[in-house]
Amino acid sequence: MSDELKKCREQIDSIDDQMLKLVSERARLAHEIGMLKNGGPIYRPEREAQVLRRLLSQNDGPLPEASVTAIFRTVMSHCRALEKELAVAFLGPLGTYSEEAANKQFGGVSSPVQCASFDEVFRTVEAGQADYAVVPVENSTEGAVGRTLDLLVQTSLKICGEVELPVHHNLLSKSDLSSIRKIYSHAQSLGQCHEWLNRNMSGIERIAVASNAEATRLAAEEPGTAAVASKRAGELFGLNLLAEHIEDDPRNTTRFLILSNHDVAPSGKDKTSLVMATRNVPGAVVQLLSPLAENGVSMTKLESRPLYTGMWEYVFFVDIEGHRDDEKVAKALAELEARAAFVKILGSYPVAVV
Numbered sequence: 001m002s003d004e005l006k007k008c009r010e011q012i013d014s015i016d017d018q019m020l021k022l023v024s025e026r027a028r029l030a031h032e033i034g035m036l037k038n039g040g041p042i043y044r045p046e047r048e049a050q051v052l053r054r055l056l057s058q059n060d061g062p063l064p065e066a067s068v069t070a071i072f073r074t075v076m077s078h079c080r081a082l083e084k085e086l087a088v089a090f091l092g093p094l095g096t097y098s099e100e101a102a103n104k105q106f107g108g109v110s111s112p113v114q115c116a117s118f119d120e121v122f123r124t125v126e127a128g129q130a131d132y133a134v135v136p137v138e139n140s141t142e143g144a145v146g147r148t149l150d151l152l153v154q155t156s157l158k159i160c161g162e163v164e165l166p167v168h169h170n171l172l173s174k175s176d177l178s179s180i181r182k183i184y185s186h187a188q189s190l191g192q193c194h195e196w197l198n199r200n201m202s203g204i205e206r207i208a209v210a211s212n213a214e215a216t217r218l219a220a221e222e223p224g225t226a227a228v229a230s231k232r233a234g235e236l237f238g239l240n241l242l243a244e245h246i247e248d249d250p251r252n253t254t255r256f257l258i259l260s261n262h263d264v265a266p267s268g269k270d271k272t273s274l275v276m277a278t279r280n281v282p283g284a285v286v287q288l289l290s291p292l293a294e295n296g297v298s299m300t301k302l303e304s305r306p307l308y309t310g311m312w313e314y315v316f317f318v319d320i321e322g323h324r325d326d327e328k329v330a331k332a333l334a335e336l337e338a339r340a341a342f343v344k345i346l347g348s349y350p351v352a353v354v
């Protein structure tokens, strides 16, 4: 070993010693805070977002932003676990993008609750069998996840966070590329790889199944089939990587929501999501939204979804900047509630951190 290398390693050892001391000290403080919470929620997404934003504003490299947040989310997860281990429900089995999103947001999930459908994810948390739900709500290529929107209308749960996950798809199989006759995946993922599949796997049957991980499980069992899924799913089921990054848009990103039974305090950079319906009269939508503009509240999303109760009737999903406790947001919401046939505030929560 060269002297130079030995010296650097000694320095790393000494830094590690200091880091361990500091992390332990941090964990002791988090535990103390846990006692002060007096039975209130342990997980405080607004505080975690503030911790991460503050650190990012000081980060001069060499670690990229996503590395800094991943490290500190893991630290916070372990500090939190001294207070309580959170049970987090998501669409299973292990290896889904939902699992990846849950791991990203919570810095690792020690008590995962794998559900068979989005309906079950909601029900599990509503019934108190898990503390948090993680569900996809929209994708940059494919748009809204309809079932999640429908469930949001009915649920008693509140949105308490959002997480954005860059989604890279892969073609995975135990067979050779030339022998593939069927491709399994979730419908959303097939849509996100539509052009690549047309170009490279034309004429080969595509079959939509409940999740990407389920697709991987099927492909592992059936020779001559492949799955479109994450690398992690492929590893879990022992599949080989036939092609990577097959998504049509390399920036392909899915936004997930975190849901729970509690509200979240303002973090300083928040979003509020609501769903509403208007009376079916001319100009109703414009009229309904005007309190936002009048109070200087920016709308970041407007999505319509058909109502099952009638033909050509819709509900509107709206995201606005700010927390419902912010003065101008509160005023705009009060005016909006007075005009709409139906309004439900789905939650105020911190804007996603890298």
Ligand SMILES: C=C(O[C@@H]1C=C(C(=O)O)C=C[C@H]1O)C(=O)O
Residues within 6 Å of the ligand: 029, 030, 031, 033, 034, 042, 043, 044, 045, 047, 048, 051, 075, 076, 077, 079, 080
């Ligand atoms: C320590 C706390 O509890 C949890 C852990 C946090 C942390 O480790 O920084 C931050 C917020 C909470 O999710 C706290 O509320 O401050």
